Amino acid sequence: xxxxLVLLGPPGAGKGTQAARLSAELGIPAISTGxxxxxxxxERTELGRRAQRYxxxxxxxxxxxxxxxxxxxLAREDAxxxxxxxxxxxxxxxxxxxxxxxxxxxxxxxxxxxxxxxxEVVVQRLLGRAAxxxxxxxxxxxxxxxxxxxxxxxxxxxxxxxERGILARVDGIGAVEEVTERLLGALHAG
Ligand code: B4P
Numbered sequence: 001x002x003x004x005l006v007l008l009g010p011p012g013a014g015k016g017t018q019a020a021r022l023s024a025e026l027g028i029p030a031i032s033t034g035x036x037x038x039x040x041x042x043e044r045t046e047l048g049r050r051a052q053r054y055x056x057x058x059x060x061x062x063x064x065x066x067x068x069x070x071x072x073x074l075a076r077e078d079a080x081x082x083x084x085x086x087x088x089x090x091x092x093x094x095x096x097x098x099x100x101x102x103x104x105x106x107x108x109x110x111x112x113x114x115x116x117x118x119x120e121v122v123v124q125r126l127l128g129r130a131a132x133x134x135x136x137x138x139x140x141x142x143x144x145x146x147x148x149x150x151x152x153x154x155x156x157x158x159x160x161x162x163e164r165g166i167l168a169r170v171d172g173i174g175a176v177e178e179v180t181e182r183l184l185g186a187l188h189a190g
Contacts, residue, residue, distance in 0.1 A: 003082025009115035012122030019086035028082040058145035067097040112161040115172040
């Protein structure tokens with residue numbers, strides 16, 4: 001089965017939720033750029049300090065910061081046999097960088113899955129999470145901005161990967177377990 005994977009989708013589509021489940025199921029690390037940024041913010045590192053103002057506003061962290069962080073993370077030993085990237089790439093520049101990082105080792109992505117969900121569904125989910133987790137970027141205004149940025153910069157990446165013949169689209173609406181089954185089905189079919 002494919003081992004070098006990307007999970008695309010709007011904020012709130014369930015990427016983080018599903019990445020953790022797929023990671024356990026497939027035995028590969030789930031690498032979430034959002035989680036890495038948040039832990040750096042919590043630990044008050046230099047990287048966290050640089051990323052925080054973008055995240056709090058619902059904007060993407062600049063490509064050079066994000067790409068350097070992913071390059072370091074993919075160089076770690078646990079990613080040698082495969083990985084599931086959650087939330088990266090999000091821009092065309094990041095797509096190119098990821099291709100370069102892999103090509104330097106004679107590798108390429110095996111599959112990209114776009115987890116789909118309507119804007120209204122994701123807004124409701126993220127507002128629900130706000131009530132539980134108090135994430136700085138889960139306010140109504142910032143959620144709307146994150147969706148705008150997603151449609152503008154990240155949604156076109158799905159077409160790019162479709163042209164390369166490595167994209168599968170999976171419906172992210174339904175119970176968490178059901179969505180995981182669909183994702184595993186798409187990966188086995190790919
Ligand atoms: P992320 O952490 O990736 O945030 P996200 O898009 O909201 O996804 P997340 O994984 O958290 O949510 P999920 O859909 O699982 O990014 C945060 C910020 O970091 C970005 O805005 C940006 O500033 C920065 N960043 C990250 N990567 C970057 C990059 N590559 N380039 C530049 N900047 C970057 O879950 C949402 C909610 O839905 C949860 O409450 C969950 O419980 C619920 N849910 C999930 N599945 C469900 C289901 N089936 N049914 C009902 N609810 C469900």
